[in-house]
Amino acid sequence: MATFAALGPLLALVAGALAVLLLEAFLGRRRPKAPAAFAVVSLAAAAFCSVRAWGKGWSYFGGRLTADDLALSLTVLFVLAGAAVLLMGSGYAVRRGLDPGPFAGLVLIAVAGASVMVSSADGLVVFLGLEVLSVASYALTGLNRADRASAEAAAKYFLMGSFAGAFFVFGLAFVYGSTGGLAL
Secondary structure (H helix, E strand, C coil): CECHHHHHHHHHHHHHHHHHHHHHHHHCCCCCCHHHHHHHHHHHHHHHHHHHCCCCCEEECCCCEEECHHHHHHHHHHHHHHHHHHHHHHHHHHHCCCCHHHHHHHHHHHHHHHHHHHHECEHHHHHHHHHHHHHHHHHHHCCCCCCHHHHHHHHHHHHHHHHHHHHHHHHHHHHHHHHCCCEC
16 A cells, blocks of 8 residues: 555654754754764654554555565664664764764664665665665765775775666666566
8 A cells, every 4th residue: 555654764764864964053062962862763763653564565656665564674673773873883973073963864864775775666766775875874984084094985985886886777777678677
């Protein structure tokens, strides 16, 4: 059944990422733990939306994004992993002088990309989720602007990811050429 509620976990993650970035812009460094705490609340909301959708078989975008039980289980797993990263990494980010808002926002966007990947029923949407996850990971890698090694690692990771993404699109072109569609 196509319903807007199928986008609940994804909307909770993206809205949380935007809210965390706005919170960082307005609070600055006065409350360094606030972005991570708000991001964990956003992750909890995404987990709640995933659990609420359990067993309903919702879909959206013409069936290209489905909320089946496997996708919801993996989304909850990614949410738990994102919460662990936030809880363990927020103190590290503050100690290293990194901005906690972009750190928390990028973790939420990465979790959203992983959620799109596992919820997809179309190869092109899998690629879009992969790219959202990858771009957030590139930015997380290069978040420490003071460290030259961080910038170098982000550039190398970006180049490697770009080549991998190009091969993925090349494979999608072969699949589309032989089957006439990208449905999984």
